Amino acid sequence: MEKIGIAVIGAGVIGRRHVQEIARNESCRLVAIADPxxxxxxxxxSLSVPLYADYRELLKHERIDAAIVCTPNHTHLEVGLAFIERKIPVLMEKPVADDLESANALADASKEAGVAMLVGHHRRHNPVVRAAKEAVASGKIGTLVMANIMCLLYKPDDYFNVPWRRQPGGGPILINLIHEIDLLRFICGEIVSVQAVSSNKVRGFDVEDSAACTLRLANGALANISLSDTTATPWGWDTAAGEDRELFAYRPVPTHFFAGTNGAVTMPDLTMWSYQGAKGRDQPIHDARLAVPEENTYANQLEHFVDVVRGSVRPVIDGHDAARTLAATLAVEESARLGRLIELNVT
Ligand SMILES: NC(=O)c1ccc[n+]([C@@H]2O[C@H](COP(=O)([O-])OP(=O)(O)OC[C@H]3O[C@@H](n4cnc5c(N)ncnc54)[C@H](O)[C@@H]3O)[C@@H](O)[C@H]2O)c1
Incomplete structure (x- = not known):
């Protein structure tokens, strides 16, 4: 079968990561890059591919089967529409857009044109995440009651030398929490309401450094997410899951806890907890590990994208799905700002 020809638009941190994966994948090849x-x-x-400062010139001069868009969030709508209008499937980095109107406009355009858009919530391609989803959905832990997620990390102080990272929108709610919200939706189901508080007390910037979020799910379960970029802990997915060990030092500890009426499961270690006889805190509780192969999450995502481009599967997360993840994330920011519960429209 012929290789899928891909253009990478925006060759920054994550764009270069995608380029690495394209080089390792036998079903696709890098055709060109656009980045000013x-x-x-x-x-x-160094990659022996043409470079275009403007992606519109790339579109004029190159024949491509697909594009991976890794530009700053505020450009996603414009860049995404340009490819969709030319019937070119897109892997759009997360967040799908920087506001809900743009996210829905992109999602609608993809749907109406019949051109696939996969959104880069890469954790959905991690076998650990899929195993936890299966454990929850299959009822192995009984009825889900609570999810508890820790996203407690320390961003190096020089990370904040870039001005936008100290301003509203540049903090951990919109940069990091969105991954946790998407995981929660993927594993546990839709979020119907959000109550959150945030603080900028430690770093003292205009943007939050920490937030505590309580969420109600459509299935009746509750969830708590603890978020901070100024805490010296290993309790965050980037550290614990080891998806990118060049960027983040690997330290596997449990960070995500899903508790049901008959048992519990943690990620990324995939420990299943349950009583073997009568249930009760006076009884010994048993633990066992679910075994899953260690896989490269970004490589899995690209493999899936190739299948999406070939038309053999639908995107694991399309524009409308990603817009719902964005809506819940923005609701956390709004709840913290207004000091009240925000209901989400999940119909
Ligand atoms: N999935 C993930 O875990 C993950 C991780 C990091 C970033 N991201 C997302 O990827 C996107 C890029 O983030 P990053 O950290 O790589 O940013 P970055 O600043 O490192 O790179 C962005 C690149 O886009 C280029 N660019 C800007 N405007 C452009 C345009 N109109 N056309 C072509 N190129 C343009 C810039 O020159 C820069 O090289 C963001 O949406 C971000 O949220 C996702």
Whole structure:
């Protein structure tokens, strides 16, 4: 079968990660890169592919089967629409857009044109996440009652030398929490309401450094997410799951806890907890590990995208699904700002 020809639009941190995976994948090849930054010329030359400062020039001159869009969030709508209008399937990095109106406009355009858009919530391609989803959905832990997620990390102090990271929108709610919200929706189901408080007390920037979020799910379960980018702990997915060990030092500890009426499961270690006889805190509780193979989550995502482009599968997360993840994330920000519960429309 012919290789899928892919263009990468935006060759920054995550764009280069996608380029690495394309090079390792036998079903696709990198055709060209678009990025206006001065450093991109030598990068594209090192890969022996053409570079375009403007993605519209790339569209004029190159024949491609698909695009991976890794530009800043506020450009996702414009760039995504340009590819969808030309019937080119897109892997759009998360968040699908920076506001709900843009997210829905992109999702609608993809649906109406019949051109697939996969959104880069890469954790959905991790076998650990899929095993936990199966444990919850199959009823192995009984009825889900509570999910408890810790996203407690320490961003190096020089991370904040970039001004937008100190401003509203540049903090852990919109950068990090969105991954937790998407995981929660994927594993446990839709979120119907959100109550949150946030704080900027430690770093003292205009944007929050920490937040505590309580969520109600459509199936009646409750969830808590603890979020901070100023805590020196290993209790965050990037550290514990080891999905990118070049970027984040690996330390596997449990960070995600799903508790049901008959048992519990934790991630990323996939420990299943249950009573073997009568249930009760006076009884010994048993633990066992679910075995899953260790896989490269980004490689899995690309493999899935190739199948999406070939039309053999539908995206694991499309534009409308990703818009719901964005809506719940924005609701956390709104709840913390207004000091009240926010109901979500999940119909
Ligand atoms: N899935 C993940 O875990 C993950 C991780 C990091 C970033 N992201 C997402 O990926 C996107 C990029 O983030 P990043 O950290 O790589 O940012 P970055 O700043 O490192 O890279 C963005 C690149 O896009 C280029 N660019 C800007 N406007 C452009 C345009 N109109 N056309 C072409 N290129 C353009 C910039 O020159 C830069 O090289 C964001 O949406 C971000 O949220 C996702």
């Amino acid at each position: 930054s001065p450093g991109s010329a030598s990068y594209a030359a």
